[in-house]
Amino acid sequence: MKSPRLPKIEEEFEKLKETVLSGDNFFLAPHLNPDGDAIGSMLAFYSLLKRLGKKVFLFSQDPIPSNLFFLDGIKKIKRVLPSRIPKNCTAVLFECSVPKRAGDIEKFLAECSKVVNIDHHKTAQLYGDINILDGSSSSTAEIIYRFFYDIKLKINKNEAACLYTGIVTDTGRFHFPATSPRTHEIAALLLQEKFDFSKINDIIYATKPYPSLKLLGRALESLKLLNKGKIAVMTLKLSDFKEFSARAEHTENIINYAMMIPGVKACVLFKEEETRVTATFRSKDEMDVSKVASFFGGGGHKNASGCKLPLPWETAEEKVISRLLEIFK
Amino acid sequence: MKSPRLPKIEEEFEKLKETVLSGDNFFLAPHLNPDGDAIGSMLAFYSLLKRLGKKVFLFSQDPIPSNLFFLDGIKKIKRVLPSRIPKNCTAVLFECSVPKRAGDIEKFLAECSKVVNIDHHKTAQLYGDINILDGSSSSTAEIIYRFFYDIKLKINKNEAACLYTGIVTDTGRFHFPATSPRTHEIAALLLQEKFDFSKINDIIYATKPYPSLKLLGRALESLKLLNKGKIAVMTLKLSDFKEFSARAEHTENIINYAMMIPGVKACVLFKEEETRVTATFRSKDEMDVSKVASFFGGGGHKNASGCKLPLPWETAEEKVISRLLEIFK
Numbered sequence: 001m002k003s004p005r006l007p008k009i010e011e012e013f014e015k016l017k018e019t020v021l022s023g024d025n026f027f028l029a030p031h032l033n034p035d036g037d038a039i040g041s042m043l044a045f046y047s048l049l050k051r052l053g054k055k056v057f058l059f060s061q062d063p064i065p066s067n068l069f070f071l072d073g074i075k076k077i078k079r080v081l082p083s084r085i086p087k088n089c090t091a092v093l094f095e096c097s098v099p100k101r102a103g104d105i106e107k108f109l110a111e112c113s114k115v116v117n118i119d120h121h122k123t124a125q126l127y128g129d130i131n132i133l134d135g136s137s138s139s140t141a142e143i144i145y146r147f148f149y150d151i152k153l154k155i156n157k158n159e160a161a162c163l164y165t166g167i168v169t170d171t172g173r174f175h176f177p178a179t180s181p182r183t184h185e186i187a188a189l190l191l192q193e194k195f196d197f198s199k200i201n202d203i204i205y206a207t208k209p210y211p212s213l214k215l216l217g218r219a220l221e222s223l224k225l226l227n228k229g230k231i232a233v234m235t236l237k238l239s240d241f242k243e244f245s246a247r248a249e250h251t252e253n254i255i256n257y258a259m260m261i262p263g264v265k266a267c268v269l270f271k272e273e274e275t276r277v278t279a280t281f282r283s284k285d286e287m288d289v290s291k292v293a294s295f296f297g298g299g300g301h302k303n304a305s306g307c308k309l310p311l312p313w314e315t316a317e318e319k320v321i322s323r324l325l326e327i328f329k
Numbered sequence: 330m331k332s333p334r335l336p337k338i339e340e341e342f343e344k345l346k347e348t349v350l351s352g353d354n355f356f357l358a359p360h361l362n363p364d365g366d367a368i369g370s371m372l373a374f375y376s377l378l379k380r381l382g383k384k385v386f387l388f389s390q391d392p393i394p395s396n397l398f399f400l401d402g403i404k405k406i407k408r409v410l411p412s413r414i415p416k417n418c419t420a421v422l423f424e425c426s427v428p429k430r431a432g433d434i435e436k437f438l439a440e441c442s443k444v445v446n447i448d449h450h451k452t453a454q455l456y457g458d459i460n461i462l463d464g465s466s467s468s469t470a471e472i473i474y475r476f477f478y479d480i481k482l483k484i485n486k487n488e489a490a491c492l493y494t495g496i497v498t499d500t501g502r503f504h505f506p507a508t509s510p511r512t513h514e515i516a517a518l519l520l521q522e523k524f525d526f527s528k529i530n531d532i533i534y535a536t537k538p539y540p541s542l543k544l545l546g547r548a549l550e551s552l553k554l555l556n557k558g559k560i561a562v563m564t565l566k567l568s569d570f571k572e573f574s575a576r577a578e579h580t581e582n583i584i585n586y587a588m589m590i591p592g593v594k595a596c597v598l599f600k601e602e603e604t605r606v607t608a609t610f611r612s613k614d615e616m617d618v619s620k621v622a623s624f625f626g627g628g629g630h631k632n633a634s635g636c637k638l639p640l641p642w643e644t645a646e647e648k649v650i651s652r653l654l655e656i657f658k
Binding site for chain 2: 172173174175176177179180181182183184185187188189191192197198201202205206207208209210213214216217218219220221223225229256257258259260261262
């Protein structure tokens with residue numbers, strides 16, 4: 001089967017330009033559990049539309065991560081859909097591979113006159129009337145930067161901060177392989193707008209609430225290596241969460257620490273909850289941890305997956321670890 | 330008093346170009362406790378000289394951090410001075426504010442025909458016959474990049490990896506305020522050489538030996554907040570080091586975790602050793618922790634300092650904390 005021909009981005013850019021210039025009403029939404037790139041790109045695009053005198057409704061079904069609250073325009077984002085849909089409204093979705101990735105908005109979208117789909121992921125579907133899909137970009141923010149250039153609107157300081165945030169978060173600070181010479185060229189141009197990029201890095205990468213650090217400490221205290229150092233195991237008990245008044249969000253990123261140990265090929269973090277245990281897996285290279293997750297009814301990808309077990313933690317650990325050892329055989 | 334006029338970098342570049350093209354023998358050295366920028370810059374410059382057919386001796390009095398072992402040419406660096414100094418030898422020092430920052434080499438330097446001083450720090454002295462000092466560069470690697478451009482030598486893949494390592498380490502991954510649009514422009518040009526920049530980031534930022542993680546866990550376990558959350562205190566005992574077969578180098582970066590907590594203005598990490606306690610301080614803004622360090626005979630800067638106390642750890646902690654509370658008054 002021939003793969004569907006992806007739209008040429010120039011043609012689609014031209015269509016978007018026409019739509020932006022001729023339209024009056026716009027609805028913008030990021031994907032569920034929105035990240036810095038979806039939000040940063042959406043807010044920069046929002047600012048562009050406002051500068052052109054458009055009416056814009058900003059929506060996010062899921063809450064915005066608190067470390068993005070510094071972004072200009074963030075408070076305009078509503079968690080509920082508009083009560084009434086204006087005539088000739090164009091919906092623009094940011095990083096939604098399918099429309100429902102933006103939430104329960106399919107009925108709403110059906111009443112919009114046009115849907116625009118903007119994404120840099122190669123898995124994106126062609127569901128929009130306009131599809132701006134570019135797998136060669138490190139981030140959606142890079143695509144939006146190019147749109148500013150295309151529509152000949154000089155980026156301002158706040159827009160630059162939004163797009164920089166998108167780039168820096170989606171490239172893991174210019175670290176991931178999708179970072180290209182163009183990514184750095186765009187960063188260079190954005191920095192000319194003199195926003196405080198160093199403070200943005202401070203907020204996103206050098207700020208950790210006390211409960212996060214205490215949970216990290218407890219998880220590392222529990223860290224043990226199995227199978228000649230190829231498997232790392234960490235456990236957080238319900239009592240740990242209670243001791244530090246910590247919530248699930250405070251465990252973010254903890255699992256990645258175990259993957260930093262030279263020789264570790266797979267790791268699992270167990271989190272004890274009231275009536276079950278959540279197991280989160282990471283792995284490297286060919287080690288497929290999604291097999292373990294799916295065996296226990298969970299899911300995910302080869303190198304990142306998870307499952308929930310309605311068991312006491314000792315039993316859950318025993319079962320999961322013995323399954324994990326299997327994939328190393 | 331008028332501040333000394335800094336040499337115009339173009340004129341000094343011209344002198345360096347002449348020296349490089351006409352000279353036969355070179356001696357290169359980084360500062361003590363060398364970092365990614367001093368080593369990366371030195372190795373790129375070494376490669377440039379070798380491509381021009383020069384004889385080069387690479388020296389570092391202190392050991393090279395193991396996370397830089399991947400750099401091309403790293404094994405050529407000797408820890409002892411050459412037994413005999415060749416005629417007309419040019420010494421090039423990387424990031425040494427004064428010659429002795431390169432180690433015990435002053436007698437050696439006196440016998441060199443020329444000394445070149447390359448640095449991006451504003452504190453650098455004009456001790457060289459040639460002084461390439463540029464405080465507007467994020468890193469010495471940026472200066473070396475410009476020299477390649479100036480001498481019209483196309484950078485190769487390994488040189489690009491060395492200079493990228495210098496930039497990425499000295500800017501804290503494009504984070505610190507000294508990062509400029511030019512820094513990103515140079516990164517863009519370096520990435521065109523297609524070295525594995527993502528792996529470099531993996532090695533430097535996503536690799537942690539087991540003892541480092543276990544010590545981090547133990548330090549976070551000990552973390553407590555004082556003075557309404559403005560002071561953070563962490564302690565590592567001798568028994569912790571023994572339990573994890575850890576050495577002093579495994580404590581690197583631990584103190585920065587405490588500074589990530591919103592509201593913390595100063596922090597101290599106590600490390601118990603055989604017969605003394607080392608206290609390391611960090612602070613933010615106007616909080617001057619060097620006052621505490623110098624009170625106990627130590628030193629450092631306003632926001633980063635340290636001291637050693639020949640006391641049992643309980644007594645050392647008590648004395649240091651009560652002094653630390655003083656600076657908040």
